[in-house]
Amino acid sequence: MRRMLSVVVALAVTLALAAPVGAQPDTTAKIKETGVLTIGTRTGSPPFAYINKDNQWVGFSIDLVEQLVKPAVEKEVGRTIKIEKKESTPPTRIPLLSSNAVDLIAGTMTDTPQRREVVDFSLTFFYTGAQFLVKKGSPIKGVNDIAGKRIASQQGSTNAKIIREKYPQAQLREFPDQPAAFQALIQGQVDAYTNDGIQLAGLKAKSPNPGDWEVVGDFYSEEPYGMAMRKGDVKFKAAVDAGLRNGFESGKYFEIYDKWFGAKGELPYPMTPTVKAYLLKHSGK
Amino acid sequence: MSYQFKWSVLWSGQSGGWLLQGVATTLAISGLAWILAVGLGILAGAARTVPWRPLRLAGTFYVEFFRNVPLLVWMFFWYFGVPPLLPRGVQDWLFNHSAEFWAGMFALGVYHGARMSEVIRSGINSIPRTQFEASVAMGLTTFQAYRLIIVPIALRLIVPPATNESLNLLKNSSVALTISVAELTFQTRQVETYTAKAIEALTAGTLIYLVLCVSIAWIMARVERRFAIPGLIARGG
Numbered sequence: 001m002r003r004m005l006s007v008v009v010a011l012a013v014t015l016a017l018a019a020p021v022g023a024q025p026d027t028t029a030k031i032k033e034t035g036v037l038t039i040g041t042r043t044g045s046p047p048f049a050y051i052n053k054d055n056q057w058v059g060f061s062i063d064l065v066e067q068l069v070k071p072a073v074e075k076e077v078g079r080t081i082k083i084e085k086k087e088s089t090p091p092t093r094i095p096l097l098s099s100n101a102v103d104l105i106a107g108t109m110t111d112t113p114q115r116r117e118v119v120d121f122s123l124t125f126f127y128t129g130a131q132f133l134v135k136k137g138s139p140i141k142g143v144n145d146i147a148g149k150r151i152a153s154q155q156g157s158t159n160a161k162i163i164r165e166k167y168p169q170a171q172l173r174e175f176p177d178q179p180a181a182f183q184a185l186i187q188g189q190v191d192a193y194t195n196d197g198i199q200l201a202g203l204k205a206k207s208p209n210p211g212d213w214e215v216v217g218d219f220y221s222e223e224p225y226g227m228a229m230r231k232g233d234v235k236f237k238a239a240v241d242a243g244l245r246n247g248f249e250s251g252k253y254f255e256i257y258d259k260w261f262g263a264k265g266e267l268p269y270p271m272t273p274t275v276k277a278y279l280l281k282h283s284g285k
Numbered sequence: 286m287s288y289q290f291k292w293s294v295l296w297s298g299q300s301g302g303w304l305l306q307g308v309a310t311t312l313a314i315s316g317l318a319w320i321l322a323v324g325l326g327i328l329a330g331a332a333r334t335v336p337w338r339p340l341r342l343a344g345t346f347y348v349e350f351f352r353n354v355p356l357l358v359w360m361f362f363w364y365f366g367v368p369p370l371l372p373r374g375v376q377d378w379l380f381n382h383s384a385e386f387w388a389g390m391f392a393l394g395v396y397h398g399a400r401m402s403e404v405i406r407s408g409i410n411s412i413p414r415t416q417f418e419a420s421v422a423m424g425l426t427t428f429q430a431y432r433l434i435i436v437p438i439a440l441r442l443i444v445p446p447a448t449n450e451s452l453n454l455l456k457n458s459s460v461a462l463t464i465s466v467a468e469l470t471f472q473t474r475q476v477e478t479y480t481a482k483a484i485e486a487l488t489a490g491t492l493i494y495l496v497l498c499v500s501i502a503w504i505m506a507r508v509e510r511r512f513a514i515p516g517l518i519a520r521g522g
Contacts, residue, residue, distance in 0.1 A: 156475070
């Protein structure tokens with residue numbers, strides 16, 4: 001019994017010492033060895049990352065990795081590499097990253113100060129913000145028209161938080177999921193539904209009569225999407241950022257944007273000048 | 286990565302106020318729904334035992350229709366299904382006056398009324414048939430016999446299962462969060478999303494429900510003892 005105990009203690013001590021060695025993660029070295037860059041991405045978030053009708057795993061975020069990030073990482077490690085994709089969802093993406101199961105999260109992850117405490121983010125590759133979905137011709141044109149109005153939101157979202165804190169005159173109704181909130185809007189239980197602009201555009205496009213709905217208002221919150229990496233992975237982050245920056249500078253990024261969000265794209269969502277300026281500013285140009 | 290407990294999130298900031306509001310909403314919606322449920326339960330429970338077939342059928346229909354559909358579906362029915370049937374003006378008025386609260390209250394009350402009526406019916410059935418016959422023989426009408434004799438005795442017999450049903454009603458009020466009623470579970474999740482402290486928030490919710498339910502059970506135990514009919518029901522400890 002005593003002996004077993006000491007074995008257990010020894011094991012525990014070894015594990016405790018082995019786990020947080022304190023060494024900085026070096027993903028580039030790992031990729032150099034294996035020739036594989038593993039990304040964690042979504043399967044059901046069109047057009048960012050999803051499985052299409054032909055059963056291919058595609059999307060805007062995946063294109064960015066394959067066409068912009070991959071060449072930059074190849075340059076850094078000095079060999080050709082392969083991209084491997086794994087499914088990651090909001091609750092699993094940070095654990096996947098910290099357990100080394102994936103090297104890069106490229107999906108629809110918003111870059112927030114809280115998350116920055118645990119992971120590093122690349123340059124912003126997509127910028128959206130909260131807007132309102134309303135019936136065409138609604139008097140609501142933006143966040144300044146919502147006093148006294150019934151506004152639906154998704155429970156726990158950043159948008160709901162902002163409305164509650166900064167616009168208490170609005171009657172906020174929080175629903176656990178998007179279909180219930182949209183149903184309430186269709187029936188008139190609420191006057192508007194607020195969420196990230198890109199989500200609303202997707203909802204509108206998928207609805208039976210897209211012409212009946214309008215996405216209105218300037219962004220009243222900032223939702224910059226970034227690719228997430230293990231914290232302190234300096235060389236790898238530099239390579240990823242270089243790839244994206246190169247894309248902004250050469251215009252390749254905007255071609256990819258157009259492919260997915262242009263007039264003929266999967267989800268038309270033209271880039272406003274504000275957004276373009278934001279992306280360029282944050283790419284260090 | 287070990288979990289860092291931070292219990293102060295429950296009273297710092299707005300959390301405490303939210304939880305209190307949640308308790309108030311839970312009690313309000315459950316209290317009103319309980320009154321509705323007991324009222325409907327007595328009516329339907331009694332209706333199913335009267336010697337008049339159409340009334341028995343109506344009672345049976347109500348019970349089977351409402352207790353055999355999930356509560357969640359009733360919530361959506363009263364919130365999304367009923368308003369479009371009303372005139373536009375009434376709809377707007379309702380939507381501006383917490384339609385979700387009233388829809389949730391109706392869903393809860395009508396659903397639990399159906400379940401409560403079964404409890405009351407079993408109470409009525411446990412009373413010897415001769416009680417009813419004696420009442421009628423004394424010149425009471427059927428309605429009077431029920432109002433003055435049968436229902437009061439039945440209510441005194443069914444306190445324990447009715448307590449059970451009442452506690453279920455209180456806990457089921459959490460389903461109303463799906464139609465955006467900001468009750469206790471909703472506020473617990475709110476605290477969780479704001480503070481990212483899931484264990485603390487859920488523990489608070491658990492304890493509050495526990496305190497509410499134990500208090501109700503305690504009150505009902507007193508009621509049970511106070512109103513027990515000597516000879517018909519064994520005295521509770």
